[in-house]
Amino acid sequence: MSTLLPTHWSDTGSDDFLDNHPFDEIQVGDSASLVRAVTNRDIQLFAAVSGDVNPAHVDALYAKSSRFHGIIAHGMLGASLISTLLGTRFPGPGTIYLGQTLKFHAPVHIGDTLTITVTVKTRDAAHHRLLLDARCSNQDGVDVITGEAEVMAPTEKLRIRRTDLPEALLADKNLRYDQLLAAASAYKPIRMGVVHPCSTEALTGAVDAARLGLIEAVLIGPVAKIRSLAEAHQLDLSGLEVVDVPHSHAAAAKAVAMVRAGELAALMKGSLHSDELLSQVVNAQTGLRTGRRMSHVFVLDVPRYPKPLLITDAAINVSPDFDAKVDIVQNAIDLAHALGVPCPKVAVLSAVETVTAKLRSAMDAAALSKMADRGQITGGLVDGPLAFDNAVSMAAAQTKGIRSEVAGDADILVVPDLESGNMLAKQLEYLGDAQAAGIVMGASVPIVLTSRADSAHSRIASCAIAVLCAADRSKASS
Structure with a gap:
């Protein structure tokens, strides 16, 4: 050689x-x-x-x-x-x-x-x-x-x-979070009532969101308990308004009253039960009802999905009838607009992708799609029934021969009922490593309806969403 x-x-x-x-x-x-x-x-x-x-x-x-x-x-x-x-x-x-x-x-x-x-x-x-x-x-x-x-x-x-290596999945948990905060920071902070912030996560989320300039936090609850909690966890409450009320039920009533008086532009649930807050919000005489049914929308950052995924309704309407589903779909579309999606793709879910009278969810989905075609639901592309796989996977949709602008590329998933939606959202969060935030739409102001298990990170993201919703409403009314 x-x-x-x-x-x-x-x-x-x-x-x-x-x-x-x-x-x-x-x-x-x-x-x-x-x-x-x-x-x-x-x-x-x-x-x-x-x-x-x-x-x-x-x-x-x-x-x-x-x-x-x-x-x-x-x-x-x-x-x-x-x-x-x-x-x-x-x-x-x-x-x-x-x-x-x-x-x-x-x-x-x-x-x-x-x-x-x-x-x-x-x-x-x-x-x-x-x-x-x-x-x-x-x-x-x-x-x-x-x-x-x-x-x-x-x-x-x-x-x-050559050895085939396993695919390495990288989930940048801060990317979309940072993008969300950057979008919200373009607007003035909104005055948000934090209802009964008497847990570490609830108080920390409110304080951090205020320090980030997203909200002007108004803490509504037992002042002694709030200050004791802040001292124990070295949270600085200087500059934050604290409204003293004796207990969680009084905090919910006071928060709703302050919204009606024009003193607050949004609400965030603290460490009380959702029902306790929502019973005050939906009260026909003293609540925050509008002409539309209220519904909750999860906003999820799923590592294996290329864009934010909205799921509704998984927290408020237990078994919505068809009229309620019309409002649920429209609320979710309005939220997507506020998040910067000009024409969201809405997949109305069922167990199958074919129209069949045997499944109420399939019939509802078909009717909702037709309403969107005729302009009775506006602002998005609505299609259904779609099964979960062909709503989020283009390969699954193509395998089943589905021709749809929504299939495989959905922005919004509309679930049949609260049980299926809550299970889906929690599975994505705990097994799919999704980052979750959420908000109630359809009330006179945005309502951040957090879970008691939600982290401060999730609460801050939800506050940013509320800011964007409030800004979008302001644009629409001006």
Whole structure:
């Protein structure tokens, strides 16, 4: 082999197999390379596996203010590509990595295209060892990493089927949350009554939402209990108004009265039962009724779904009749508009995607779709009946031959009843790792109807949604 000219080795086999280059085929000067574009996903995966969460790599706000003016890749992420080249291409399978020296010359930014090249410098025939020059350069030809790698090369020709790796699912739990807060921050904070905030989560959510400038929090409940809770958890209530009432029932009544008096623009449930608050809200004489049925809408960020997913009604209307479903659909469409979806796609769910008199939900879905076609429900595309799978999966919809602008791409899922909706939403949250927020539509003001198990994070997101709803209503009335 010593009489051969240096060779630049490249892949010539199938993508399904890894082919190596035994020691006897390799001479000094031989080289190989691979090209890889660096994505934010690469950086996040490397951080997750290594535990290296240096803010220069994962915190966009910090990174923007750093000397690099943006997120940069870990140095060892680039270095790992040298190992990739040695272990999978040249020399390839059977190679044993013995050592490496590295120098880092320049940062690697998201979107950079790296070319990794290794070149044989010396051969040790007695031990089948190779010393290789290793370098990593960017799309501008600038070396970002240089060094040497020492390996023991394979002695036998190998062809091994490439292993299929499991799909790595990355859920950026802050992305849509940050987008939601950014959208809400474009508007002035709304004056929100927080009803009986006598749990840690309820009080923390209200205080944090106020500190973020989303709301002007008015805490309505037993003042001694609220202040004691704040002191125990080091929550600063300075600048927040506290309305003293003796108990949760009085807090609900007072909050509704303050809305009717024009003192509050929204409500948020604290640590009282939903029924206790809603009984005051729906009171025919003293409540917050409008001409439309009230309904609840969950807003979910589901990791495997490409956009926010709204589910309704899973909290208020137990077994809604057809007229109630008309309002439920329209409420959800109005919320989607407030969230910036100009023409939401509404999937009315049933157990099947065919119209059948055997299922009331299927008949209701068909009628709701026809009402939307005739302009009796406005602002969105409504289709049904659709089963859950073909409402959210384009592949499932195509397999079943469904022709629909909604199927496989729904923004809103309208469930048959509260039981099915609540189970669906909670399954997505607890088994699908979805981030949940929620709001009541159809009242004279937005109402954040949180669960007692909701985190402060969820309560803040729900406050942001209320801000956007209030802003949308203001635009509509002006």
